[in-house]
Amino acid sequence: MDLNIILYLSAYLIAAIPFGFILAKVFADVDVRKEGSGNIGATNVLRVLKEKAPHLAKKLTIITFALDATKGMIVIFVAMALGADDSVLWTLAVLSVVGHCFSPFLGFEGGKGVATGFGVLLVMLPVESLIAIVVWVISSKVLKISSLSSLIGLTALLISSYIIHPDM
Template sequence: METGLTTAILLAAALGYACGSIPFGLLLTRIAGMGDVRKIGSGNIGATNVLRTGNKGLAAATLLLDLAKGFVPVMLAGRLFAMPGAMPEAAIGPVPVAALFAVLGHCFPVWLGFRGGKGVATNAGVSFGLAWPIGLAYALVWLGILGLTRISSLAGMSAVCAAAIVAAVMGYLSFVPALALIAVLVLWLHRANIRRLAAGTEPKVGSGK
């Protein structure tokens, strides 16, 4: 791998991680005087747990900002690190690396002892940043499953898997490895939810913890 491309990939990884690691859910709830969101509900810093504070506005803001921290580094990587002879959309290139590290930053933020969220909203932003058809499929599956079941975890896991599948089917093959790795990570982080789903005890949106 050429030195210039290696440097671009490393910078894209740093950009993705830096953006992804901003814990908006925690910051917003603290600014609003609601304390540490990690001490309620599931202990997660994402929008679903912020919703358990009872403040829908904060939950919506968290969702949008978590989407943005996936979308922005992917778009910036494509613009900042494009170079002659090094396609930014290559499977091992700045764009998919920025995508992967944005989700890693959200899930394992250094500022919180590497204990963050589960990556669903951030990966939605990543999907739109990679290609709008992938993002649209992500959103439709996420909202569709959520509307049918009111189970946030099932909707999120379905959406991350759909993104990788749609990328492969629609010919965005260079993005498939990163999206597949993200899907595996998100499923692993939801392993407790999967056990509850199997047992029929997974809570629904609006039902509390």
Template sequence: MQYVYILIALLISYLFGAVPYGFVIPKLFKGIDIREHGSKNVGATNVTRVLGKKYGIPVFFLDCLKGALPIIIVRYVLAGTPISDTLSHINSFDISILYGVAAGIGHIFSIFIGGKGGKAVATGVGAVLALNPIVGLLGIAIFFLVAFTTKYVSIGSVVATFLVGVGMWVTAIIEDNLLTQIVNLIGVSIMVSLIIFMHRKNFVRLYHGTENKIGQKKNQNIEK
């Protein structure tokens, strides 16, 4: 029965991650389909670029919550209960990150908007913060450093994502718990790979010099 419970929890995590806040908030408060504006992405970056920080910041935090909350519930809210151990471990392996990965997949391939979605950067941030707050916070700091140095959010996102993945592996090695954390580390690596893959169009635009820079204004006919 353990695997049945895990599969149910993964499905719930996917559905939670699939809620497209970057689509819902602009639609609810501004009456627009964000997929028709800016980069046409439903992530916080495009919402911020099109509608401003007033709408982009809430989307970012809600998307972070999608990755963090399933792990927080399993590891901390249910801590000490039989269901927590059932969901967070298979034998001696910690599998908590799998719920964050499921939420990330939900964000990228949302069943609620035709199987499409965002790039899962914020959702990945939330998942890592819930699993390892120090590495997560360092990742956020690296993002801001790289993004504001290069003026490209995409470069900051990709560099920070990659280094967070490296940081998770290094931390496990230093703490000598590589074996017990191997499922989590593989899960993080999958999420890192997905996030970087979802930036492939950004790489093309960077190569051609057409990628949007921080502070660059786009022509929009939307009243903020």
């Protein structure tokens, strides 16, 4: 089997691991798919566990975000070590987000892909990603709306990417 195919399948399947669902279920006995927004991501983990298990809410949210970001990075780092082309790396990045959003482990449902997307972008566009996270943190503190703050952070990433790489 072609190495790229193995990398592509690995990116999708590793990113499909529903960490928010697993952590909330194991540590708080809560199915986040049936509470709040029904999403498996860090934002819904926080929202649901604030109500159901407040003593675990922040810890499990941080762990969920970190694991969701990291799962998108793992295969990209492996592919980089193997000398993969940029086109392969970007394909892995997309497949990681798709895996998180459409997990075969959850009937092809999942999260919104924000943390996983951030993880892959942190590897592929590190400076722009750091700018985006600073903008997201400020926006979320001011607006207190995670989804809108994520969109504002993404906008900052796109603008900074254009400024840093105007020839791409």
